[in-house]
Amino acid sequence: xxxxxxxxxxxxxxxxxxxxxxxxxxxxxxxxxxxxxxxxxxxxxxxxxxxxxxxxxxxxxxxxxxxxxxxxxxxxxxxxxxxxxxxxxxxxxxxxxxxxxxxxxxxxxxxxxxxxxxxxxxxxxxxxxxxxxxxxxxxxxxxxxxxxxxxxxxxxxxxxxxxxxxxxxxxxxxxxxxxxxxxxxxxxxxxxxxxxxxxxxxxxxxxxxxxxxxxxxxxxxxxxxxxxxxxxxxxxxxxxxxxxxxxxxxxxxxxxxxxxxxxxxxxxxxxxxxxxxxxxxxxxxxxxxxxxxxxxxxxxxxxxxxxxxxxxxxxxx
Numbered sequence: 001x002x003x004x005x006x007x008x009x010x011x012x013x014x015x016x017x018x019x020x021x022x023x024x025x026x027x028x029x030x031x032x033x034x035x036x037x038x039x040x041x042x043x044x045x046x047x048x049x050x051x052x053x054x055x056x057x058x059x060x061x062x063x064x065x066x067x068x069x070x071x072x073x074x075x076x077x078x079x080x081x082x083x084x085x086x087x088x089x090x091x092x093x094x095x096x097x098x099x100x101x102x103x104x105x106x107x108x109x110x111x112x113x114x115x116x117x118x119x120x121x122x123x124x125x126x127x128x129x130x131x132x133x134x135x136x137x138x139x140x141x142x143x144x145x146x147x148x149x150x151x152x153x154x155x156x157x158x159x160x161x162x163x164x165x166x167x168x169x170x171x172x173x174x175x176x177x178x179x180x181x182x183x184x185x186x187x188x189x190x191x192x193x194x195x196x197x198x199x200x201x202x203x204x205x206x207x208x209x210x211x212x213x214x215x216x217x218x219x220x221x222x223x224x225x226x227x228x229x230x231x232x233x234x235x236x237x238x239x240x241x242x243x244x245x246x247x248x249x250x251x252x253x254x255x256x257x258x259x260x261x262x263x264x265x266x267x268x269x270x271x272x273x274x275x276x277x278x279x280x281x282x283x284x285x286x287x288x289x290x291x292x293x294x295x296x297x298x299x300x301x302x303x304x305x306x307x308x309x310x311x312x313x314x315x316x317x
Contacts, residue, residue: 025316028071028205032313033089034063035282038120043286064120065214065283070097076110086124107138114142117196137166144169146196181206190221205317211236214283217257240281247287265304276305
């Protein structure tokens with residue numbers, strides 16, 4: 001398995017030159033477009049150390065968690081989660097999967113896969129409406145409950161009525177075939193489901209497979225167990241929202257349940273090194289000290305045989 005970091009914490013468009021200079025794979029691959037929890041880094045009104053540093057050092061910024069799947073053979077690209085940072089993430093997408101200039105306002109992606117209805121995962125769809133890009137029928141895959149939520153509530157319903165979005169339901173267990181050797185499978189995930197249920201996705205490529213699971217309440221609630229899912233894939237981008245308890249003074253962590261990274265490392269410790277090497281933590285909250293790749297928490301993750309996701313990380317499938 002070959003990985004390539006195209007850029008870490010900086011816009012790919014600012015760091016990457018012409019397509020041939022990057023030596024992109026000829027086979028399908030995914031690129032990490034963002035690694036932060038829904039509010040990004042820095043986060044609104046935050047005066048913590050991570051946010052202070054992110055304001056002073058552009059390279060320390062983190063965009064909201066998102067993933068791009070690219071098939072260079074067909075020139076197609078698919079987005080996983082439409083975040084508030086969609087405009088910048090589109091630029092990053094163009095750096096690795098450029099589209100030829102087109103007449104009109106064609107869909108920007110060959111499909112968008114949504115995990116759930118929390119602000120960081122679908123609010124970027126607003127950029128496709130008449131106030132901004134005014135897209136022509138962008139295909140969106142979402143759970144049946146998420147599909148109904150979008151259709152029945154504004155402003156999302158207006159995007160559908162005006163033809164900017166075409167939403168197709170994708171139930172857990174359902175597979176969308178993108179090419180004969182490239183497909184996406186939906187998995188049900190326990191999470192805070194106020195408006196929609198929550199999905200994770202397994203991307204099966206010609207040689208490798210990748211799990212994209214940015215949100216889960218706790219590993220003990222997941223069925224099948226995370227260890228079983230790991231055994232089925234070669235790579236796993238998983239929930240790393242909080243490193244440990246007490247990161248958010250004044251807020252109850254029980255109201256925003258996620259597996260702490262320290263809990264995950266303890267749970268995965270008995271696994272073989274080859275299984276732990278699959279794990280890449282993403283969706284880091286602005287308070288998470290593992291946001292600092294040189295800090296002791298990130299070192300602890302690496303010592304456990306796992307990784308913290310970096311933006312621009314390219315993973316071949």
